[in-house]
Amino acid sequence: MSQIDREKQAHSRSYNGPNPIRMNDQDWNVMISALSNEQKEELNELRHQARCCARMAVSGAQATAVTLEVAETAMEVLLRTLTEMEISFPFDGFSFSGSYA
Incomplete structure (x- = not known):
């Protein structure tokens, strides 16, 4: 790995937490509690869309490459x-x- 790649990796930011579509609603609400109402609405809508799409993708009758x-x-x-x-x-x-306790 080059020095530039290491620097890019060190400065790259990413979400570092549990899968947001698998989090229960209480934990999700705690995580986003410091945000403005507008930001919460945006994230809740994106989370809802991701959950719905994931459900369709894994259901036997609906699963396709698309x-x-x-x-x-x-x-x-x-x-x-x-x-x-x-x-x-x-x-x-x-x-x-569970196993994490």
Whole structure:
């Protein structure tokens, strides 16, 4: 890896947290609680779209290459928006259950 690649990687930002479409609503709301109402609405809509697209992509009757691509694109838009809004995942605010407890 070149020095330029390392610098680019070091300065690249990305969302670093759990899959937002698999988070429960309470954890999601805690994570976005500091945002403005407009930002929350935008993220909630993107999350809803990503969830719906993912459901269609994995359902046996509806799954096609197109639905998979649409689901992937919806998730990319959601993650990119989380990154642009500099959303971080507050690990201290969440309780873990199951094998993580």
